[in-house]
Amino acid sequence: MRTRVFILLALLLSGAVWLRAADVIPPPPTRYFNDYALTVKPETADALNRQLEDFEKQTGTQLLVAIFPKLQTETDLADYTHRMFAVWRPGQEGKNNGAVLFVFVQDHKMRIETGRGLEGALPDARCRQIIGDVIAPKFRAGDYDGGLQEGVAAMIAAVQGEDYKGTGRTAYQQQHPGGQRSTGGGIPAGFLVLIFLAIFLFVIFVNRRQSGPRGGMYSGGGFSPIFLPFGGGGGGGGSWSSGGGSSSSSSDDGGGFFSSGGGDSGGGGGASGDW
Amino acid sequence: MNNKIIGLGCVGVLLLGVLILVATGVGGYNKLVPARENLDRSWGNVQSSYQRRLDLIPNLVKTVEGAANFEKSTLTEVINARANATKVTVDMSHAPTDPAQLQQFQQAQQQLSSGLSRLLAVSERYPELKANQNFRDLQAQIEGTENRINVARNDFNVAAQHYNTLRSTFPTVIIANFTGFQERPYFQSAAGADTAPSVNFGSFGASPTPAPSH
Numbered sequence: 001m002r003t004r005v006f007i008l009l010a011l012l013l014s015g016a017v018w019l020r021a022a023d024v025i026p027p028p029p030t031r032y033f034n035d036y037a038l039t040v041k042p043e044t045a046d047a048l049n050r051q052l053e054d055f056e057k058q059t060g061t062q063l064l065v066a067i068f069p070k071l072q073t074e075t076d077l078a079d080y081t082h083r084m085f086a087v088w089r090p091g092q093e094g095k096n097n098g099a100v101l102f103v104f105v106q107d108h109k110m111r112i113e114t115g116r117g118l119e120g121a122l123p124d125a126r127c128r129q130i131i132g133d134v135i136a137p138k139f140r141a142g143d144y145d146g147g148l149q150e151g152v153a154a155m156i157a158a159v160q161g162e163d164y165k166g167t168g169r170t171a172y173q174q175q176h177p178g179g180q181r182s183t184g185g186g187i188p189a190g191f192l193v194l195i196f197l198a199i200f201l202f203v204i205f206v207n208r209r210q211s212g213p214r215g216g217m218y219s220g221g222g223f224s225p226i227f228l229p230f231g232g233g234g235g236g237g238g239s240w241s242s243g244g245g246s247s248s249s250s251s252d253d254g255g256g257f258f259s260s261g262g263g264d265s266g267g268g269g270g271a272s273g274d275w
Numbered sequence: 276m277n278n279k280i281i282g283l284g285c286v287g288v289l290l291l292g293v294l295i296l297v298a299t300g301v302g303g304y305n306k307l308v309p310a311r312e313n314l315d316r317s318w319g320n321v322q323s324s325y326q327r328r329l330d331l332i333p334n335l336v337k338t339v340e341g342a343a344n345f346e347k348s349t350l351t352e353v354i355n356a357r358a359n360a361t362k363v364t365v366d367m368s369h370a371p372t373d374p375a376q377l378q379q380f381q382q383a384q385q386q387l388s389s390g391l392s393r394l395l396a397v398s399e400r401y402p403e404l405k406a407n408q409n410f411r412d413l414q415a416q417i418e419g420t421e422n423r424i425n426v427a428r429n430d431f432n433v434a435a436q437h438y439n440t441l442r443s444t445f446p447t448v449i450i451a452n453f454t455g456f457q458e459r460p461y462f463q464s465a466a467g468a469d470t471a472p473s474v475n476f477g478s479f480g481a482s483p484t485p486a487p488s489h
Contacts, residue, residue, distance in 0.1 A: 078422045124419030125412035132411070267320070268426035271415045 023080075024072035028088040029064060032056075032258045033152075037069040037105045044145040048152055049256055053170060060166040061118070061159050062090040062098040062261055065148060070106040077104075081113045082268050091115040091263025092171070097164050098263045099270070101151060110135065111272040112155070119269045121162040122155065127271035130154045136275040171261035296446060303447030307456050310438040314459060317431040318370035324423040325360075325384055331420060332357045332391075335413045339394065342404045349394050356387040370435070374460035381462060384424075391417060428462045435459045 026036075032052035035045050052063050066084075073080035081102045090098025096117035103110045112127040134154045138147030167174070336354060339345050363383040371377045395414060404410045439458055442451045450456075 078418075079425065082422065082426060124415045127419075128411065128415035266426070268422035268424075269419050270422070271419060 022072070022074050025084055025087055026066075026068075028258075028260060029066055030257055032062075032064055032256075033148075034064070034066045037067045037103075039067055039103075039105055039144045040148060041145055044149065048148060051152065051156070053256055053258075055156055055159075056166060056170045056261075057168050058166045059159070059162075059164045060092050060095065060097060060261070061162070061164050062092070062171070062258070062263070063152070063155055063159070064088070064090050064098070064100040064258065065103070065152060066100060067103040067105065067148075069104075071104045071109065077109055077111055077272050078113075078268065078270075081111045081270075082266060085113045085115075086265035089260040089263045089265065090258075091117055091261055093262030095164065096263040096266070097159075097162070098261070098266075099155065099159075101148075101155065103148075107274075108139075109272065109274045110139075112270045113266060114269040115263050116267045116269070117164075117263070118159060118162070119267070121159045122270075124269060124271045126158055127269075128273065130158070131271060131273035136273055139275040170255075170257075170259070172257040172259035173255075175259050296449075299446050300450040303441070303444075304450050304454065306441055307438070307447065307451060310434075310441050311456065314370045314431070314434040314438045315368060317427065317434040319367060320427040321424070321431050322365070322367045324420060324427045328387070328391075328417065328420045328424065329357060329361060331413065331416055332387075335394075335410075335417065338407065338410050338413060339398065339404065342398075342401050342407075345401065345404075346397050349390075349397050353387070353390040353394050356383075356390040359383050360387045370431070370459055372457045372459060377460045378463070388421070391421075432461050435461050 031049050033045050033049040048065065052065070056062050071077065071080065081100070084102070085100055088100065090100060092098075096115040098115040099118050099122055100113050101110065102113065110131055112122065112131060114122045114127065130151055135147040135151040138144070138150065332353065336350060339350060360383040363380050365371050365376060365380050371380070395417065398404045398410070398414075441447060442456050442458065
């Protein structure tokens with residue numbers, strides 16, 4: 001009886017997730033440069049991650065890059081990235097000096113979303129120039145590494161003029177004074193997905209055994225988009241771990257990891273573009 | 276003697292009741308004040324986003340006029356809508372209390388929104404404009420401002436909802452009515468905005484996956 005109740009609850013819960021599955025807001029990234037779509041070389045990703053981390057140490061400004069395979073939303077791009085920004089909250093508390101470069105590879109769309117504290121240094125027109133004139137031509141030529149390197153450099157150059165002072169330590173290091181991080185880059189989020197996957201498989205398994213052929217209506221690929229947001233049923237590949245982050249870059253001082261400094265939800269500034 | 280005690284007891288219970296009411300009322304009042312301040316602040320953001328758009332338009336009009344034989348009707352529509360929107364003003368420092376006033380404001384701005392989006396759509400047909408750096412910057416600024424307006428409006432509606440809920444719960448509602456905390460109107464979603472957006476399946480999966488560069 002108890003298991004039945006549990007199954008019912010699990011099904012209800014997964015049903016609730018199902019309804020929202022078309023609009024996925026990923027959890028805050030664990031790194032500065034997050035290549036969820038595996039588009040750039042690991043070395044490039046690591047180097048850019050370091051560069052962005054150093055930039056936070058120097059200026060306190062949190063610039064992030066997030067590359068996704070595709071858009072997971074029913075609303076428009078700007079609304080979607082703003083809602084992600086509102087969850088991730090890059091930037092320091094009270095300064096709101098954060099910005100995110102979002103790239104959606106299959107959609108050929110990208111957007112820079114700026115925090116309120118960077119709207120002066122990265123005004124919409126400047127964002128458009130970085131996207132349209134710096135990154136897009138490289139992307140069009142298939143050079144994702146180069147486009148992202150130059151895009152990040154352009155964003156840093158634009159913000160450098162702003163008078164923000166860093167503390168020499170990242171928000172992550174301040175929040176984790178012990179320094180050591182027990183797990184490698186991006187694993188906690190990936191681990192969560194694995195747990196979900198295990199529950200999902202368990203539910204299917206139990207369901208099949210208990211109700212025989214009738215269980216068939218819940219099995220099959222119908223559920224896979226819920227638990228594998230990007231995997232598309234292909235299995236395994238859909239975790240939130242950022243592909244670019246090899247564990248080699250995680251040193252003992254908690255280096256290489258991003259954590260929000262407490263910026264606000266942003267005002268919707270920035271610019272979009274395609275390639 | 277007995278009557279006296281009962282009488283005193285009644286008065287005591289009554290006093291206690293009044294005291295509890297006053298205490299909760301004061302507590303409610305103390306929550307209402309910051310909620311209203313927050314609401315007014317979000318209104319300020321709404322107003323400044325709309326103002327930002329109004330400020331950008333003269334520049335845009337000037338740039339577009341420079342393009343050879345640009346469609347006149349689209350331009351005049353934007354110019355008129357802007358003039359109309361500047362006339363409908365609402366106090367910047369306080370969120371409106373009159374739903375009709377807010378609706379009027381919203382209508383004027385909505386007219387401008389549709390005029391602007393038409394102008395930007397039409398401008399796609401002018402390669403001369405699309406190649407113009409100044410125009411492209413302005414376009415990015417306008418688009419950014421539209422986003423800011425959406426965000427500010429959403430934030431305002433959340434603040435208004437929080438305030439209205441606080442205001443209309445018992446016993447705060449008694450204090451609210453005595454101290455002039457009125458119910459505040461929301462932004463209504465624009466006509467057509469509540470219908471589900473059409474999904475273009477062509478953009479999912481159909482586009483070729485770019486080869487990873489490594």
